[in-house]
Amino acid sequence: MFTSWSLIRFGTILIYLFMFAPVAVVVLLSFNANQFGSFPMEGLSLRWFVALLENKAIVRAFQTSLLLGALTAVISTTLGVLGSLAMVRYDFPGKSLIATALIAPILVPEVVLAVALLLFLGAMGMPKSFPLLLAGHVIFTLPFVVLVVQARLVAVKREYEEAAMSLGAGPIETFFQITLPLILPAVLAGGLFAFTISFDDITGTLFWKPGGVETVPTQIFAMLRNSISPEINALGTVMIVITVALPLLSAGVARQLTRKQK
Amino acid sequence: MTDHAVELKSVVKRYGDFTAVHDTNLGIPEGSFLTLLGPSGCGKTTTLRMIAGLTGITEGDILIKGRRVNDLPIHKRNLGIVFQNYALFPHRTVQQNVAFGLKYRNTPKDEAERRVREALELVQLPQMADRMPSQLSGGQQQRIALARAIVIQPDVLLLDEPLSALDANLREDMRIELKRIQHTLGITTVFVTHDQSEALAMSDRIVVMSAGHVEQVGSPEEVYNRPASEFVAGFLGNSNILSGKVMDIAGPVAKLELDGLGPVLAATDGVGRTLSTGETVKVSIRAEKLMLDGADPAGDDISTFPGTVTTVDYQGQVARYFLESGGLTLQAINTIDERPLQEGTETAIRIRARDCVVLPH
Numbered sequence: 001m002f003t004s005w006s007l008i009r010f011g012t013i014l015i016y017l018f019m020f021a022p023v024a025v026v027v028l029l030s031f032n033a034n035q036f037g038s039f040p041m042e043g044l045s046l047r048w049f050v051a052l053l054e055n056k057a058i059v060r061a062f063q064t065s066l067l068l069g070a071l072t073a074v075i076s077t078t079l080g081v082l083g084s085l086a087m088v089r090y091d092f093p094g095k096s097l098i099a100t101a102l103i104a105p106i107l108v109p110e111v112v113l114a115v116a117l118l119l120f121l122g123a124m125g126m127p128k129s130f131p132l133l134l135a136g137h138v139i140f141t142l143p144f145v146v147l148v149v150q151a152r153l154v155a156v157k158r159e160y161e162e163a164a165m166s167l168g169a170g171p172i173e174t175f176f177q178i179t180l181p182l183i184l185p186a187v188l189a190g191g192l193f194a195f196t197i198s199f200d201d202i203t204g205t206l207f208w209k210p211g212g213v214e215t216v217p218t219q220i221f222a223m224l225r226n227s228i229s230p231e232i233n234a235l236g237t238v239m240i241v242i243t244v245a246l247p248l249l250s251a252g253v254a255r256q257l258t259r260k261q262k
Numbered sequence: 263m264t265d266h267a268v269e270l271k272s273v274v275k276r277y278g279d280f281t282a283v284h285d286t287n288l289g290i291p292e293g294s295f296l297t298l299l300g301p302s303g304c305g306k307t308t309t310l311r312m313i314a315g316l317t318g319i320t321e322g323d324i325l326i327k328g329r330r331v332n333d334l335p336i337h338k339r340n341l342g343i344v345f346q347n348y349a350l351f352p353h354r355t356v357q358q359n360v361a362f363g364l365k366y367r368n369t370p371k372d373e374a375e376r377r378v379r380e381a382l383e384l385v386q387l388p389q390m391a392d393r394m395p396s397q398l399s400g401g402q403q404q405r406i407a408l409a410r411a412i413v414i415q416p417d418v419l420l421l422d423e424p425l426s427a428l429d430a431n432l433r434e435d436m437r438i439e440l441k442r443i444q445h446t447l448g449i450t451t452v453f454v455t456h457d458q459s460e461a462l463a464m465s466d467r468i469v470v471m472s473a474g475h476v477e478q479v480g481s482p483e484e485v486y487n488r489p490a491s492e493f494v495a496g497f498l499g500n501s502n503i504l505s506g507k508v509m510d511i512a513g514p515v516a517k518l519e520l521d522g523l524g525p526v527l528a529a530t531d532g533v534g535r536t537l538s539t540g541e542t543v544k545v546s547i548r549a550e551k552l553m554l555d556g557a558d559p560a561g562d563d564i565s566t567f568p569g570t571v572t573t574v575d576y577q578g579q580v581a582r583y584f585l586e587s588g589g590l591t592l593q594a595i596n597t598i599d600e601r602p603l604q605e606g607t608e609t610a611i612r613i614r615a616r617d618c619v620v621l622p623h
Contacts, residue, residue, distance in 0.1 A: 157347065157349065159345045159346075159347060159349035160349050160351060160352075162314075162316055162336070162343070162345070162349070163343065163345060163349040163350075163351070163410075164351070164362065165335075165336045165337045166314065166316075166336055166337070166339075166341055166342070166343040166411075167337075167362050167363030167366065167410070167411075167414060168337050168338075168340075168363050168365075168366030168367060168414065169337055169362075169366055170335075170337050171337075173366075174337075177362075178351060181353045182352070182353060
């Protein structure tokens with residue numbers, strides 16, 4: 001007999017199935033020995049992963065994505081922490097305007113932001129380049145860092161910093177000795193957000209990337225236009241592992257750090 | 263003046279149109295324990311923060327050990343501060359917390375260790391060095407915060423309501439403890455509180471503040487027995503504020519005609535000026551100085567009125583009575599011998615001249 005609760009449970013299961021079944025299929029098929037990525041599977045094989053490693057274009061795209069993601073994370077986190085400090089600890093004219101501007105990139109549709117930056121660069125007469133692609137990624141990962149770090153910073157009482165300064169620590173020493181360790185979990189989480197968002201991004205990257213440069217998502221996109229190669233399944237699996245394992249890992253690290261503070 | 267560890271000269275603090283602290287002059291003698299007392303919003307914490315350098319000053323000068331510190335940032339002022347919520351660094355052990363300030367004073371490692379140990383012994387928690395702050399009780403955190411502030415041998419110790427987060431019993435113990443430590447070290451201390459009993463118990467001098475003004479500066483006895491204003495009289499303890507007219511003056515005692523009550527002898531030594539006959543004045547009489555039947559004082563300076571007990575607030579050792587007399591409601595707190603007076607009892611109310619204090623304004 002169907003009660004309303006079991007109906008909800010059934011619906012929930014279906015929704016999750018709909019969300020995760022394709023992911024499972026991609027992962028399964030990446031181990032398929034068959035030339036054509038379809039069921040039924042004809043034996044297990046790692047040949048598509050080997051093919052990935054031998055595909056120069058994919059390896060290069062991977063390197064680009066990792067470098068881009070890492071740089072985006074470092075720059076975004078640094079700027080985000082500085083911005084959050086300004087927003088939470090200081091008062092200055094135009095503060096609310098700047099606060100809005102900092103968050104705006106996640107409110108504006110990405111494609112609008114992408115076109116706008118592209119047009120702006122065109123108007124400035126600047127050619128597309130890797131640093132500009134990086135700048136683009138920083139712009140739309142920054143709000144995530146700011147939001148996460150700000151929330152944590154608000155919870156860190158000003159008295160800790162005042163106590164450190166009363167004991168003789170200057171403002172910079174106070175930041176590194178007291179403030180940064182206390183907001184570190186949020187800083188790491190923010191950096192990780194920035195990395196995964198950058199690593200995952202396709203819309204902005206398609207507009208901003210200079211010719212000849214491919215990231216993993218744009219590389220997959222390009223490969224899909226020709227045919228659906230089983231290599232793509234393998235590549236998808238690798239990306240899933242990276243984007244799932246990294247947050248889990250850092251959540252573990254953050255929990256460890258927080259436990260030490262308690 | 264060099265015997266003042268801290269001096270405030272015409273200090274003013276404004277936030278936009280709002281004046282948090284009005285023209286304040288204050289000298290804190292070396293080695294003394296001074297309390298800034300007042301209700302919340304009176305400017306006492308702002309004053310403390312200005313001395314600390316955590317808040318800028320709008321006008322005037324602040325001198326610490328004779329040196330003008332207006333533009334000296336907090337980390338160069340050599341002050342020890344204990345915050346209301348202790349502000350122990352949660353990611354550092356007790357040892358690291360206490361040693362924090364020594365790092366910035368280039369103290370050699372073995373000397374630093376010795377001083378941390380001594381500080382922890384002084385606050386009676388030498389065994390806690392390796393704990394994290396979260397593993398300590400509120401009272402213990404309080405002591406560690408104090409140890410961290412005094413280990414750097416500050417010129418001035420600033421305490422911002424350090425006892426208000428503790429429960430009542432602990433607060434009374436810490437009050438004695440804090441005074442003992444302050445006395446042992448002979449360190450100039452500025453203590454901020456809204457709790458009159460803390461102020462009276464611990465201070466050498468009390469500064470009573472209200473709405474950004476200093477109402478009175480004096481020893482605990484002076485502030486309690488000779489309030490300089492209606493506010494001070496009302497803020498410390500339970501007082502009856504009455505108004506009347508000066509009829510006759512004889513040295514330190516004046517004969518007044520109190521509205522509703524009639525003639526009374528009153529002390530005028532707290533006024534600081536000569537009263538004139540016919541002048542209208544206010545007097546303050548402490549509730550515990552109104553003596554009812556059963557507490558019969560002797561002397562020739564006693565004024566007596568009839569009154570009726572309307573409400574009895576029995577508290578065991580003492581009882582607080584509300585009395586009706588001459589159309590006025592008076593408060594009296596008397597110790598109880600056997601049982602308190604009953605409601606509706608007619609009683610005599612007696613006041614000694616020295617307990618009936620004429621207020622300056």
